[in-house]
Amino acid sequence: MDPIREPILRVESLTKSYDGFLAVNDVSFDVAPGELKALIGPNGAGKSTCFNMLMGQLKPTRGTVTFDGRAITGLKPRQIWRLGVGRTFQITGTYQSMSVIENVQMALISHHRRIFSVAPYAWKLYRDEAMEFLATVGMEAQADRPCSILAYGDLKRLELAIALTHRPRLLLMDEPTAGMAPSARIELMQLTADIVREQGVSVLFTEHDMDVVFAHAHHIMVLNRGQLIADGDAAAVRANPQVQEVYLGGGTLFKEADHA
Numbered sequence: 001m002d003p004i005r006e007p008i009l010r011v012e013s014l015t016k017s018y019d020g021f022l023a024v025n026d027v028s029f030d031v032a033p034g035e036l037k038a039l040i041g042p043n044g045a046g047k048s049t050c051f052n053m054l055m056g057q058l059k060p061t062r063g064t065v066t067f068d069g070r071a072i073t074g075l076k077p078r079q080i081w082r083l084g085v086g087r088t089f090q091i092t093g094t095y096q097s098m099s100v101i102e103n104v105q106m107a108l109i110s111h112h113r114r115i116f117s118v119a120p121y122a123w124k125l126y127r128d129e130a131m132e133f134l135a136t137v138g139m140e141a142q143a144d145r146p147c148s149i150l151a152y153g154d155l156k157r158l159e160l161a162i163a164l165t166h167r168p169r170l171l172l173m174d175e176p177t178a179g180m181a182p183s184a185r186i187e188l189m190q191l192t193a194d195i196v197r198e199q200g201v202s203v204l205f206t207e208h209d210m211d212v213v214f215a216h217a218h219h220i221m222v223l224n225r226g227q228l229i230a231d232g233d234a235a236a237v238r239a240n241p242q243v244q245e246v247y248l249g250g251g252t253l254f255k256e257a258d259h260a
């Protein structure tokens, strides 16, 4: 990481204990501006618990989270979101009865803090802006299609467009490619990497598909039983004996680690 630039996210000694069981144990890391960083680990390693604490859905037992120089530990999810931390979920949250562009317009109405009583005129007002977000994810041609008939991969792209409407400076993506075919997974992460590069947004994502992680992440962190055992670039993480032990019992390849 560039030592001169302040991290956009700083996590220090983050800990979550459930009746003495440490789901997340003294975890510290930074995310730099414009960084695409993965958080991986076997099932039950503590990834979701960690994400939920970053987003304010879960109160840490100990530790601090600092976003853009401001302590956000203990803030409500909506306050954290307003400060510029976006999130996408494993299950898409789009409105199936509305069209693709209406879903984006709805997010823009919320972003601009408009109320729904102005919706008929707002629909018109935000159409151009919505189209720009659809262009970012390559979905202009699908703008007027109902969401209910979209392929799953397109729904995930739409969800990304919706998350971007709030112009987050950090986007947390929880298993963005879950449920997708392998080729579609690579496409979605390529799109995410392009957005990171072009817009300077930072992305922290969890992922079980090691091909996706090693092809796109600038840095990779590995959690195991609540503890961070590695934080580095792909080569360093691949070569880390502790990581190899966790994934493959001492092997050297990562291919079989999919859905560990």
Ligand SMILES: Nc1ncnc2c1ncn2[C@@H]1O[C@H](COP(=O)(O)OP(=O)(O)OP(=O)(O)O)[C@@H](O)[C@H]1O
Residues within 6 Å of the ligand: 018, 023, 041, 042, 043, 044, 045, 046, 047, 048, 049, 050
């Ligand atoms: N509310 C809770 N009460 C008790 N234990 C919990 C609770 N939530 C999570 N845990 C435990 O904390 C550990 C970490 O769970 P978490 O869901 O964060 O893991 P994960 O890495 O996201 O797993 P996955 O990849 O399967 O989603 C697990 O052992 C889980 O059983």
